[in-house]
Amino acid sequence: MNQENELAVEHHEVGHVHRDDEGSKLGMWLFLFTEILLFGGLFVLYSGYRFAYPEGFVAAAAEMNTFIGAINTLILLTSSLSVALAIAALQRSQKKLCTSLLWFTILCGFAFLINKYFEWSHEIGNGIYPKGPALDNMSSGEIIYFGLYFTMTGLHGLHVIVGMTFIGIILSFIYRDKITSTNYQKLENAGLYWHLVDLIWIFLFPLFYLIH
Amino acid sequence: MANETAELHAPELHAPSANPNEVSYLEYQGKHKGILGWLLTTDHKRIALLYLMAVMTFFFVAMTLGILMRLEMLTPGETIMKPQTYNSVFTVHGVIMVFLFIIPGLPAIFGNFIMPIQIGAKDVAFPRLNLFSWYLYIAGGSLAILSLFTGGGAADTGWTFYVPYSIRSAQNVSMTTSAAFVLGFSSIVTGINFVVTIHRLRAPGMSWFRMPLFVWALYATSWIQVLATPVIGITLALIILERWIGIGVFDPALGGDPILYQHMFWIYSHPAVYIMILPAMGVVSEILPTFARKDIFGYKQIAISSLAIAIIGYLVWGHHMFVSGMSDTGRVVFSLLTFLVAIPTGVKVFNWVATLYKASIKFSAPLYFVLAFIFIFSVGGLTGLVLGTLATDVHLTDTYFVVAHFHYVMFGGMGTIFFASLHYWFPKVFGKMYSEKTAIIACTVFIVGFNMLYFPMFIMGYLGMPRRYFDYLPQYQGYHVFATVGSWVMVSGIVFMMGNLLYALLKGPKAPDNPWGGTTLEWRVPSPPPVENFDEIPIVTGGPYVHDRPTYIMKPSVELKHTNGDKTIKPTTEEAVH
Numbered sequence: 001m002n003q004e005n006e007l008a009v010e011h012h013e014v015g016h017v018h019r020d021d022e023g024s025k026l027g028m029w030l031f032l033f034t035e036i037l038l039f040g041g042l043f044v045l046y047s048g049y050r051f052a053y054p055e056g057f058v059a060a061a062a063e064m065n066t067f068i069g070a071i072n073t074l075i076l077l078t079s080s081l082s083v084a085l086a087i088a089a090l091q092r093s094q095k096k097l098c099t100s101l102l103w104f105t106i107l108c109g110f111a112f113l114i115n116k117y118f119e120w121s122h123e124i125g126n127g128i129y130p131k132g133p134a135l136d137n138m139s140s141g142e143i144i145y146f147g148l149y150f151t152m153t154g155l156h157g158l159h160v161i162v163g164m165t166f167i168g169i170i171l172s173f174i175y176r177d178k179i180t181s182t183n184y185q186k187l188e189n190a191g192l193y194w195h196l197v198d199l200i201w202i203f204l205f206p207l208f209y210l211i212h
Numbered sequence: 213m214a215n216e217t218a219e220l221h222a223p224e225l226h227a228p229s230a231n232p233n234e235v236s237y238l239e240y241q242g243k244h245k246g247i248l249g250w251l252l253t254t255d256h257k258r259i260a261l262l263y264l265m266a267v268m269t270f271f272f273v274a275m276t277l278g279i280l281m282r283l284e285m286l287t288p289g290e291t292i293m294k295p296q297t298y299n300s301v302f303t304v305h306g307v308i309m310v311f312l313f314i315i316p317g318l319p320a321i322f323g324n325f326i327m328p329i330q331i332g333a334k335d336v337a338f339p340r341l342n343l344f345s346w347y348l349y350i351a352g353g354s355l356a357i358l359s360l361f362t363g364g365g366a367a368d369t370g371w372t373f374y375v376p377y378s379i380r381s382a383q384n385v386s387m388t389t390s391a392a393f394v395l396g397f398s399s400i401v402t403g404i405n406f407v408v409t410i411h412r413l414r415a416p417g418m419s420w421f422r423m424p425l426f427v428w429a430l431y432a433t434s435w436i437q438v439l440a441t442p443v444i445g446i447t448l449a450l451i452i453l454e455r456w457i458g459i460g461v462f463d464p465a466l467g468g469d470p471i472l473y474q475h476m477f478w479i480y481s482h483p484a485v486y487i488m489i490l491p492a493m494g495v496v497s498e499i500l501p502t503f504a505r506k507d508i509f510g511y512k513q514i515a516i517s518s519l520a521i522a523i524i525g526y527l528v529w530g531h532h533m534f535v536s537g538m539s540d541t542g543r544v545v546f547s548l549l550t551f552l553v554a555i556p557t558g559v560k561v562f563n564w565v566a567t568l569y570k571a572s573i574k575f576s577a578p579l580y581f582v583l584a585f586i587f588i589f590s591v592g593g594l595t596g597l598v599l600g601t602l603a604t605d606v607h608l609t610d611t612y613f614v615v616a617h618f619h620y621v622m623f624g625g626m627g628t629i630f631f632a633s634l635h636y637w638f639p640k641v642f643g644k645m646y647s648e649k650t651a652i653i654a655c656t657v658f659i660v661g662f663n664m665l666y667f668p669m670f671i672m673g674y675l676g677m678p679r680r681y682f683d684y685l686p687q688y689q690g691y692h693v694f695a696t697v698g699s700w701v702m703v704s705g706i707v708f709m710m711g712n713l714l715y716a717l718l719k720g721p722k723a724p725d726n727p728w729g730g731t732t733l734e735w736r737v738p739s740p741p742p743v744e745n746f747d748e749i750p751i752v753t754g755g756p757y758v759h760d761r762p763t764y765i766m767k768p769s770v771e772l773k774h775t776n777g778d779k780t781i782k783p784t785t786e787e788a789v790h
Contacts, residue, residue, distance in 0.1 A: 023337045023412040030404045030438050037442035041476060045450075045461055048472055130457040140460075140467020147459030147466075151450070 021185040028189040032196050035159075039200055042152050046207060049144045056141010060149075061212055063128070065119060069209035072115050073201065079108030080198040083167070083191045093181040095174065102171050105194065109164040116157055120150075149208055156200055163197045166190045233742035236643065240743045254339035257741060260325035261641070262346050267317055270353055274308035275703065277301050282665070282699040285692045288684055295682040299368035300383065302680060304360060306371030307388060311395045312353050314626050315484065318491035319437075320349070320402055322633045323430045325641060327406065329734040330424045332415025332752065332764075334744045337408040341401055348398035355391035359384045370680060372481070375462040375473045379454050386455050389448040396441045396448075399487075403437030406430055415733075417752030424732045424756040425514055429494025432518040436483045436490075436525070444480035447473065471537050478529035486525040488622060490518055492629035493560055496582050499636050500564055501757040502730045503579040504571035508757050510563040517556035524553050531600055535609045543602055550600035557593060561586065576728060577651035581632030584659045588628060592620030595670065610680075613673025619666045631658070631709060638713060639723030643740040646716030654712060658705030664698025732756050736766055 050057050086101035127134030128146055135146055170190045173179040179187050237257045244252045253259060281301055284291045293301065328336055336342050360366045363384030369377055378385050410431050414423070423431075451473075453459050460466030462473045501508040508514065530538060530546030538546075564586060573579070595617045598604050608614060639645055668691040673679075677688050684692065726735040737745055747767065754763030765771045 020337065020412055023408045026411060027338060027341075027404050027408045030407055034400050034404075034438055034442045037439060038446050041443045041446035044476070045472065048469070049461070052469070053467070130459050143460045143466050144468060147461050147468075151453060151459055151461075 019183070024185045024189065025192075028192050032192060035196055035200075039152070039155070042148065042155070043203070043207075046148055046152070049141070049148070053139070053141025053144065056139045056143075057145050058212055059139070060142040060145035061208065063123075064209045065122070066209045068115050068119050069205050072112050073205050075108050075112050075115070076198045076201050079105045079112075080195055082108065083194045087184065087188055087191050090174070090179070090181055090184050090187060098187075099171060099174055102167055102174075106164050106167055106171075109160050109167075112160055113157060116153065120153075152204055153208070156197070156204060159197045159200070163190075163194045166193055233744050233747055235742065236738065236740040237743050238643075238740050242743075252343070254335070254343055255743065256324050256328050256336050256339065256342060257641075259342050259346055260321050263316065263320040263324065263349070266346075266350060266353065267313055267321060270308050270312040271317075273357075274305050274313060275706070277305040277308070279699055279703060281305065282696045284682070285684070286696045288686055288689060290682075296365075296368065298682045299680075300360075300366040303368055303370055303388070304356070304366045307356055307367075307392060308353075309622075310371055310484075310488075311392050312349075312356065314488045314622055315395075315399060316349060316402070317626065317630050318495065318633065319406065319430055319433055319487075320345075322426075322495070322637060323402075323406060323433075323491060326637060326734050327427055327430055328409065328413070329737060329741060329745050330427055330732050330756075331410065331413060331418055332733055332746065332750050333409065333413035334746065334749075336405050337412055338405050341405055345398045345401040345405070348394055348401065352391045352393075352395035352398060355387055355394060359387035359391060363387060372477060373448065373451055374477075375451070375454070375468075375470045376464055378451055379463055386452045389451050393445055393448045393452075396445045399437050400441045400445075403434040403441070406434040407438065410434075415749050415752055419752075421512060421515065422752055422755055423515075425497035425508065425511070425518075426491070426494035426732075428515040429490045429497070429518050432522040433487050433490045436487050436522050440480045440483040440487075440526070443476060444484075447476040447480070471533070474533050474536055475529070478532045479526075482529040482532065483522075483525045485621075486521055488626050490521060492585070492626045493518065495629050495633050495636070496564060496585060497560075498730075498732065499578050499582045499632060500567045501759075502636075502728050503574045503576055504567050505574065505729065505759055506567065506571045506757075507755070507759070508563070509566040509569075510559070511755065511757070513559050514563050517559045520556040521553060524549065524556070528553060531605075534602060534605045547600055547602050551597065554593065554597060561590065561593075574729075577646075577648045577655065578632050578636035578728070580652050580655045581628055581635060584655065585625065585628040585632065588620055588624035588659070588662065592617060592624055596621065608673060610678055611673035612669040612677045612679055615679045616666045616669035616673060619669075624662060624666070628659075628662075631655070631706075634713065636728070637734075638716070639727045640734055640739050640741070642717055643723050643738075644716050644720035645723040645727065646713055646720055650712040651709065654705050654709035656705075657708060658702055661698050661700070661702025661705050665695050665702050666698075668692075668695045668698075729759075731759055731763070733764060736764055 082101045083105045086098045086105065089095075089098040089101060123129065123146075124132070129135060130143075130147055130150065135143055138146075167190050170179065170187050173186060237255055240249075240255075242249060242253075250258055250262060253262075280292065281298065284293050284298055284301075324336070324342065328334070364382045365384060367373070367378070367381065367385040367388035368383045369381055369385060373385065373389055378389075410423075410427060450459070450461055454462055454468075458466065460468050462468040462470060464470055497508055497514055528546060528550045530542060531550045534543055534546075595613070599608060599614065599617055635646070635651055669677075672688055672691045675688070677684060677691075723739050725737070725739050727739075728735070733750065734741070736750070748769055751765040751768050751772075752763065753765065754761070756763075
């Protein structure tokens with residue numbers, strides 16, 4: 001029905017933009033489905049190989065630093081809360097609070113990545129990386145465990161960076177009042193994306209750190 | 213919703229001078245002029261034409277590669293190229309045809325152009341995303357072409373990139389797979405856009421079961437694009453990682469399982485087969501009622517069967533792997549599920565044929581293509597059952613029988629309908645009329661050449677000629693020569709056909725708004741359509757293929773005033789929204 005508001009076709013020079021919040025949200029959810037299926041392929045591989053090499057997976061998981069993993073889980077869960085609060089704040093027209101909460105979310109993303117950096121460099125320093133000297137001497141199960149570990153946490157890390165960029169762009173919109181208490185669907189979409197990043201980590205954490 | 217309905221009945225009238233709808237989308241000069249007016253456009257019709265040009269270019273590249281392959285097979289041993297070149301040529305032929313022609317061909321060109329008009333919308337839901345997906349398409353296509361000339365030359369693995377060979381090959385496999393990865397992303401973006409468009413932008417009164425069947429087919433297709441493509445994305449990314457750093461998940465030397473790769477590949481690539489064919493089935497359901505001059509037979513069954521094919525199509529990927537190592541239970545289950553796909557497909561074919569029964573048929577060019585399609589596609593479909601049967605498949609796997617089968621369904625199915633769509637919507641898209649007589653002759657030449665080219669492959673395959681071989685034993689030469697001659701006939705048909713359309717584009721007479729007597733909304737707007745498609749969003753009062761009475765109110769503000777708000781033609785707005 002919203003075509004009555006005119007679609008955003010190029011000739012509307014006077015910022016007459018078609019707006020369909022429901023459609024925008026639907027599009028975002030569809031995109032999230034594709035993200036879940038992207039990781040889904042990797043989760044299928046994980047379960048297949050865990051079944052094939054149970055001992056190798058247990059041995060490899062013993063190398064992981066559960067403490068850093070747990071801290072990172074905590075950081076991401078907190079950031080999911082802050083992005084949700086940011087939406088609530090904007091709905092109540094508290095622009096200042098909203099932007100600080102979003103900055104806090106981005107900060108959490110940085111903290112997560114820094115932890116991840118130390119974790120990866122520790123493993124790489126020990127020669128545990130694909131074709132690395134230590135990993136080459138390990139069993140097939142361990143090689144595949146670490147292959148999947150680097151692929152999945154690496155892809156997840158990319159998503160953290162994309163999510164932070166997404167929130168950064170949204171912040172600039174909020175500062176310029178392009179996103180307001182009556183027009184906040186873009187912020188909500190960024191929030192949805194961030195929750196997905198969080199959600200995937202919630203599955204990665206037990207699979208790589210907790211199951212022994 | 214209530215106040216929106218009120219708005220609908222009293223739309224704001226455009227001042228005549230500010231109305232961009234006075235010119236067609238081809239002539240319109242917006243913010244950007246000339247070539248930028250095309251490259252930066254967000255108009256779904258212009259984007260469709262950008263896709264048309266790109267897709268046709270890639271089609272001719274891949275067709276040339278196909279011709280060269282057939283020429284190589286003219287005599288045993290080396291004819292025109294070395295074995296290594298032959299391997300790259302069939303790989304690139306497959307990659308371009310699958311990812312750059314067959315998958316985007318109908319949805320990205322005709323879906324983009326026709327679907328928004330058919331549902332009574334001014335554009336797709338996300339016009340800028342639509343343009344973005346075209347740029348992704350171009351980026352992916354460029355990578356595929358670039359892989360031919362850089363590194364060790366194009367991939368020689370076949371379009372399936374099976375491990376472990378794709379990990380070991382010295383050729384430029386990484387670049388070819390990243391091309392497919394980027395193209396997959398383009399496909400996902402288009403899919404998301406179409407699902408949201410069909411959900412949100414249907415005109416008032418356009419309930420789900422008043423949608424044209426082409427829209428239904430695109431809806432089912434878009435869901436497959438959204439839900440299946442990411443899996444191939446990650447699988448191809450893993451191939452690249454495997455080659456680059458050696459993560460070991462598919463490499464048997466490190467403990468990985470190559471069979472698992474095949475599963476991951478076909479989980480996408482089998483549903484992708486339905487991405488290719490469902491839109492074609494939708495086009496058939498558009499063209500038949502137009503030229504039969506009657507409502508389509510079994511509208512709901514055809515609509516639902518599109519969804520049924522999409523759903524069952526997810527569960528049959530194992531039939532590509534009957535001989536690669538799978539439990540007997542698995543094989544029997546996959547075989548059974550494969551047979552089940554024949555049911556909704558049969559529903560469609562019988563309904564199409566029943567539409568022609570007792571119709572007053574007008575034999576125009578597009579209908580010729582469709583009738584050819586029904587014949588060719590039935591041959592392809594029935595031979596598919598031969599391959600879906602376990603016992604016969606063991607004998608026929610990796611022979612020319614498989615090659616013949618998928619060219620009958622893919623090229624004979626999607627390709628023929630691609631040409632049919634070109635001929636059906638050409639007057640609408642360009643506002644010009646072509647010579648129907650020439651088109652019908654070209655179609656005949658094409659169909660004769662097509663069968664000459666691919667039918668001998670069924671026989672060769674049955675006799676044991678393996679696919680992807682550069683060389684063959686002398687006893688197959690007769691069939692190979694016949695097929696190669698067929699390829700020349702077929703290509704002459706295609707060139708003749710395109711020449712006819714190009715001539716019409718330059719010199720053809722002006723086409724009327726509705727040259728075929730079509731009943732869907734695109735035939736109610738001028739040819740070529742104006743920039744915003746409609747002056748006012750129309751109101752839909754009936755099904756899509758009703759020939760004897762109007763089912764659209766094109767100018768609600770004028771027409772509803774005359775009828776004094778007659779209750780009977782008011783739309784069911786609730787339906788329209790959900």
